[in-house]
Amino acid sequence: MTAFCATGAFAADYVPGELVVRIPPGGNVQAIHDAWGTQTLEQLSLRSYVVTPPAGVNVEDCDQWLDADSNVESADPNWITESPEAKSAIIIVAIGSSTTQYTDQGAFARIGLAEAHQYSTGQGVRIALLDTGIDPSHPVFQGKLIAGYDFVDDDADPSEIATGVDEDGDGLTDEGFGHGTMVAGVIAASVPDAEILPIRVLDDEGSGTLASLIRGIDYAVSRGAQIINMSVGLAFESEPLENAVSDAEDAGALLVAAAGNENTPTEIYPASFGQVLSVTALDSNDVKASFSSYNEEVDVAAPGDGIYSTYPGGTYARGSGTSFAAPFVTGAAALLFSAGTPGEPGDLAQSLTDSVVVVDSLAGNAPFAGNLGQGRLDVESALTGYLAEQATSVDGAFRPYGVQFFASPNPFRGATTIRLSTPAGTTMPHELEIYSLQGRRVRTIRSDSSDRGAWEWNGLDDRGRHVSAGVYLIRSNAGSLQSVGRLVHIR
Helix, strand or coil, X not given: CCCCCCCCCCCXXXXXXXXXXXXXXXXXXXXXXXXHCCCEEEECCCCEEEECCCCCCCHHHCHHHHCCCCCCCEEEEEEEEECHHHHCCCEEEEEECCCHXXXXXXXXXXXXXXXXXXXXXXXXXXXXXXXXXXXXXXXXXXXXXXXXXXXXXXXXXXXXXXXXXXXXXXXCCCCXXXXXXXXXXXXXXXXXXXXXXXXXXXXXXCEEEHHHHHHHHHHHHHCXXXXXXXXCEECCCCHHHHHHHHHHHHCCCEEEEECCCCCCCCCCECCCCCCEEEEEEECCCCCECCCCXXXXXXXXXXXXXXXXXXXXXXXXXXXXXXXXXXXXXXXXXXXXXXXXXXXXXXXXXXXXXXXXXXXXXXXXXXXXXXXXXXXXXXXXXXXXXXXXXXXXXXXXXXXXXXXXXXXXXXXXXXXXXXXXXXXXXXXCCCEEEEEXXXXXXXXXXXXXXHHCCEEEECCECCCCCECCCEEEEEEEEECCEEEEEEEEECC
């Protein structure tokens, strides 16, 4: 049993009278109430709750009574969370309703986005966006959104809301408004055929709570999100938050988060948890953006300075911040997930970080070397490298029978020639079956008797329609012998 209560300089930044508590497997929250006189205010997930503190105990002193209780795995005050841009003045300039600067910006070209879209566009991937909400009526998002939830107002409408009131008393009004819509716009451009699941965990000031963030992560997993994008954080570790992140990773989700805009080695969470891909921002010269945080927990860097994106009201805006770098990495991960056979979250993360453009050697980055992650995101390189591995034969289960699979070219555009090699004395199959990764048979190809053992596939299905770009499984049967291989089709 581990109980933890963060204390110190941030003690005022929490919801008064609320604790976020996680019970161990098989635990019982009622046992906590019976022992301490606490009450459940809200259940966040299967094992996490918001409870009242014991009478006469300050929430920042909860470690004094929780350390001795075996019914508690972790606990924290219900800390206030913020988007990095709300904490360090979001930089947004409205630019009107023209799409040109959004669709043709240099950041897309620098990371090889158009080239990557020849291989994958994200079909079949669901991305959870934990942010200030979204403008669901924006033209860019039509056909891309699925129903989400608002954990700020606790309703089923995660739309962005501007109240016109300085609710956090910082002298700024609605400084977080538009943040989620902008982040979503980067995702939509990066991975145009993915589903976006909007989850509102921050208000129009860019502020939320630890409880709403945990609920949002749990909800994303329950809705089947394969990738979770979070431009939100705390300036210190929270064990209940790390528990939620670990649960999501265990469920197969890849988590991506902004590293922060402090221009210091300051770590924020969840980005600095080991289970999360932490993303910092670069300028147009691949030098650390002037505002970007940098530290050893950063995994990868991406463009994040002067990014054009969608803005509420059907318009567009330009923003700077690590929040606008993170969704490029989220989009890249979705492209890989869609194109190949889904693997562990760590495999996708490794593919992204192994294929970067090294930027530590640039003069402007010398003071930050080793603190900008492995380098700058290169989506095309990540995807082609990932697909090169996916395209290798997967007939290992049938190798004892001596059947081998070959295809050239692979990946291919247009047509490819497929060949099988079988042991002497065995019957060469007359046909191959081609399946999508979802298990749907798209084509049956019969071999010409004059060239038994060789097939050509032109990327068409049985009805003569072009199939989508992506990875396809090829299956053959030679009597009792089988061979299975992968082909990568690009458009």
